Amino acid sequence: MSEPATALLERMFHAAVAAALPAHCMAPHLPPPPKGRTIVIGAGKAAAAMASVVEAAWPADRPLTGLVVTRYGHGVDHLARIEVVEASHPVPDDAGQRAAARMLAMVQGLTADDLVLCLMSGGASALLALPAPGIDLAAKQSINRALLRSGAPIHDMNCVRKHLSAIKGGRLAAACAPARIITLMISDVPGDDPSVIGSGPTVPDASTRAEAAAILARYGIEPPAAVAAWLRRPEAETPKPGDPAFDRATSIMIATPWHALEAAAGVARAAGITPIILGDAIEGEANDVARVMAAMAHSSATHGQPATPPCVLISGGETTVTVRGNGRGGRNAEFLLGLAIALAGHPRIHAIACDTDGIDGTESNAGARLTPDTIARARAAGIDPAVALADNDGYTVFSRLGDLITTGPTRTNVNDFRAILIT
Template structure:
């Protein structure tokens, strides 16, 4: 273990402040709609949807009905709402069944009814509803291809919206003639609500042409059946100006920007100035790390562009292009491994990179810690950091050095959180 307990605690406190700023109960209380004449139906999807649902029940105060779907291990106890767990980031049969239950909850509504949609990141995989002519296996193959492509989330979503019966605003369409209020926790750069979870309740301007353009631009190797479908996919998603949806309302109730502001405020309250580089960082994780590392080195060596001490904060969503299968890790640990390799031997810098939902990739960690001694610690534990990076096994490298960060599921999701402390 190369990082002292006080440093770990300070970085952890910054992460906790960011997560607390996206707390479901706090985020919801200012956005509750008026109660309707008719029924109140609550639907939801995402890694933080169950916690949002439980908080909504408490704030609403009277019985509601409906269904929310969340990732395995992310459920929360609800009094009235049904919570279903399913697979993420690759959909499964439980997700397909849960999506049918969500659609069933929207059946038979009237103009006097209200639908409250609780949407967070992760909902795209959890709402599995292949269109006519395709199967769940096709949707699984699509998600696997997109996750391995390294394409930005906007490109992936443009494609996902065309290969679904619920994404791209189609879930809002299914609720008609009821009024829908979407309460959204954003995990996407720029906080466009139509991009969160591939926008199941928010119509999008992108269509089949944009999906095909994304495939070409990023060289995405799609399964043949998906490619064939995209060539003939019907333009059946509602448009943003669809008059049938004019009564609907959309609110982004939590985001990376607000969470980074909270982390900055805490750091400055502890006497350490902090700067937010961006809340919308995208790109290949290992390359983004090199830019962050270059800034940190410049601060250490020349006190520019910021004077020491300082905490460099950033959010957004990086990507990992899988070039060699079989590794364990996620985009935050891959970012941090690349960062550690650049900062190798540099004194006075420590960093935490983690996913605000509590899980980075396929293991149980949210991310990891690193400093100038991390690479040496990995080598002492018998791990070659360069080989681990090439094989996408950042988890194995940080596990060997006892530097994993494992807070458990947080109940929210505003995407990546990065804090680099130059002492």
């Protein structure tokens, strides 16, 4: 292999991101203009980039208005017909609440001749924050923070979010009727379940308010009194499959984690490296996943299974971190630090772990890189890797080593990208 290992891994990551960029994957899925009006609404880290594609492709003589909300720093400033609002992620704020209320108002009074084009991508659940009746934003924020620290998987988090919302869990579709609704989705969830992406504002929800209450109990989260009271009310139930609200609703997946992993695998093959895609929906505690993948990498290096070197183990999905320390983390930094400890300086193994949205958790980096001497360099710098891991302080470790990967906002999101190269 003539190319440096770290350079190859970074090229693979950038190929994965490029495969999910709205500019590369969205245009073929745009519908023709309807007889009536077209209202564009949307939310997520890719929402502004998706809106840009719509506006560029839409005929100038056909009506087009809209509003999308994205994370702070993920917007674009060149749109003329679709407004872009920025709001907070992963904990919602008032800007997201106001945007959600405006979207709900925009789709009132539509006719069967009108089209609602809904653009959904990862991050929408926090960005599209409109609390259910009787619940204020502070209560939703407290629940959100508790869920983020609990290590709950995204399916559990979004089940709760749907049942505490006036817009998610299919409620937006009900407000759009009788207009036609087409939802274009970029998936950031394991399994690509449309009802989980952005907490499914335009798709049916099979989960229940009882499940939402049980999830809070499972993670030891004591809800504010208003939340507990709401979850006991029948009105907290979301529209279910078969509800007439969805008779004219269509959902289209335009980019998924699997598409991104396949693009990265193509880069590896072209470099003469055998890619093994372990899966696009891997969940679990970041450190637990790291130990399992370290064992697989050792097996390849020692026994040639699951592949003979040179090979690369590629995976996607969304790990979680149960926060017990006070460090600066990010689930990809946590994964890589656990992986480095488990690999114990293996001389032929390099790795990368990054979030495809360019933001690892709440930090400014996408992720980091691991080299065979990561642990040795950390100790030479006075860092005890095990202590740092216990403090959820992976960001600090890789920052001090100069091994953070910083891309800035990518304006897409197909979840985490991990690649472990065995030479």
